[in-house]
Amino acid sequence: MIGRPGWVWIGGLLLASAAVAGEGALRPVTIVGREIPEPLTTAPGDPERGRTLVVDRTRGLCLLCHAGPFPEERFPGNLGPDLSGVGDRLSPGALRLRLVDGRALNPDTIMPSYYRLQETVRIGAAWRDRPVLEAQAIEDIVAFLITLRDTPSERPVP
Amino acid sequence: MLAALATGSAGAGEIPPAEIPPSEIPPAERRSSFDGMSPDIQAMQRDADANPGLLWLQDGADLWSTAPAPDRPACAGCHGEAATAMRGVAARYPTWDEATAAPIDLQGRINACRRRHQGAEPYAYESRELLGLTAYVAAQSAGLPITTPADARLGSARSAGRALFTRRMGQLGLSCAACHDGNHGRRLGAALIPQGHPTGYPLYRLEWQGLGSVQRRLRNCMTGMRAEPFAYGAPEFVALERYLMDRAAPLPMETPAVRP
Numbered sequence: 378m379i380g381r382p383g384w385v386w387i388g389g390l391l392l393a394s395a396a397v398a399g400e401g402a403l404r405p406v407t408i409v410g411r412e413i414p415e416p417l418t419t420a421p422g423d424p425e426r427g428r429t430l431v432v433d434r435t436r437g438l439c440l441l442c443h444a445g446p447f448p449e450e451r452f453p454g455n456l457g458p459d460l461s462g463v464g465d466r467l468s469p470g471a472l473r474l475r476l477v478d479g480r481a482l483n484p485d486t487i488m489p490s491y492y493r494l495q496e497t498v499r500i501g502a503a504w505r506d507r508p509v510l511e512a513q514a515i516e517d518i519v520a521f522l523i524t525l526r527d528t529p530s531e532r533p534v535p
Numbered sequence: 536m537l538a539a540l541a542t543g544s545a546g547a548g549e550i551p552p553a554e555i556p557p558s559e560i561p562p563a564e565r566r567s568s569f570d571g572m573s574p575d576i577q578a579m580q581r582d583a584d585a586n587p588g589l590l591w592l593q594d595g596a597d598l599w600s601t602a603p604a605p606d607r608p609a610c611a612g613c614h615g616e617a618a619t620a621m622r623g624v625a626a627r628y629p630t631w632d633e634a635t636a637a638p639i640d641l642q643g644r645i646n647a648c649r650r651r652h653q654g655a656e657p658y659a660y661e662s663r664e665l666l667g668l669t670a671y672v673a674a675q676s677a678g679l680p681i682t683t684p685a686d687a688r689l690g691s692a693r694s695a696g697r698a699l700f701t702r703r704m705g706q707l708g709l710s711c712a713a714c715h716d717g718n719h720g721r722r723l724g725a726a727l728i729p730q731g732h733p734t735g736y737p738l739y740r741l742e743w744q745g746l747g748s749v750q751r752r753l754r755n756c757m758t759g760m761r762a763e764p765f766a767y768g769a770p771e772f773v774a775l776e777r778y779l780m781d782r783a784a785p786l787p788m789e790t791p792a793v794r795p
Binding site for chain 1: 706714757758761762
């Protein structure tokens with residue numbers, strides 16, 4: 378992680394700064410421990426929009442790798458863990474970090490980093506200088522994923 | 536990587552050893568994606584009357600024996616019967632081209648032959664002619680094991696191909712190896728991830744409703760990674776194919792294969 382462009386360790390916090398100006402600029406993200414506790418947007422995430430993104434195989438892309446409690450969706454992939462009950466297993470901040478940049482936790486993960494400008498090469502012309510998903514979409518998906526509970530919810534489902 | 540590739544293309548500089556880069560899949564565990572196909576598609580490939588690739592093969596057979604101009608030889612004029620002259624050739628391509636001192640794939644060899652010996656224009660990539668002739672030549676190796684030519688001059692192409700295979704690229708930051716070395720046998724959506732061995736190209740893909748080259752397939756994969764695909768005929772594709780063939784040996788050639 379150390380030395381990756383755009384990322385700096387400060388006092389135990391990993392700070393990512395949006396180094397790119399213009400439309401592609403990313404909002405600053407602060408990793409604390411293994412989470413991003415603060416939402417990326419001021420508007421709260423919308424779980425319904427989040428679900429729509431999760432099952433959209435051309436936008437969220439999630440079902441290409443993950444199964445989950447989506448009875449109408451056939452043929453999910455199995456590269457990643459099943460999303461059923463993920464809201465029991467991970468906090469909103471932990472989910473947010475996995476979406477924003479799971480490679481901060483595991484540099485070898487196959488999971489794409491959805492909210493960082495990749496340092497990888499040959500990005501297709503249509504995809505340059507922008508993250509896989511915008512900040513509000515990340516928040517929408519986090520808001521949806523925390524509703525996926527196997528156990529009775531201890532907090533009201535949004 | 537690019538520097539290594541440039542060195543390989545120019546044939547200049549130091550000659551690296553002819554070592555086969557280590558693959559993540561041991562030879563005894565290499566499997567063609569034929570094994571994971573449904574029985575009906577397997578039957579379509581096996582049955583000469585049902586394999587749609589045979590239409591392109593017939594075109595290739597005609598081109599093999601047809602002179603491009605009255606004063607120029609047909610392929611058969613120099614090489615004779617394809618069944619004997621071309622047997623085993625595709626199983627060891629890409630190889631080294633003395634004239635350009637660079638690696639060359641089978642399509643490139645056919646087009647080079649047209650320019651140098653037939654006084655003809657090269658065929659366009661993915662044209663019916665180039666696919667047909669390439670498939671006809673490659674089919675003469677069907678059933679023969681893919682071999683790894685011990686030619687030290689191919690060393691830089693091999694290492695450049697491996698570097699391309701393992702390099703993250705595109706907006707999604709994936710690499711070929713991430714799926715085909717590490718996760719073959721799992722599913723990406725509905726699709727079974729194969730080990731990624733180019734045993735049957737050019738092959739008929741039901742999704743394409745036609746025959747296509749290994750470069751077409753690699754371009755599809757790169758687009759899926761949201762990467763900018765290399766151009767048809769790019770030296771990167773030749774290097775990648777050399778590495779993939781090393782990585783696939785000794786699986787048997789299957790041209791013309793059929794895939795979903």
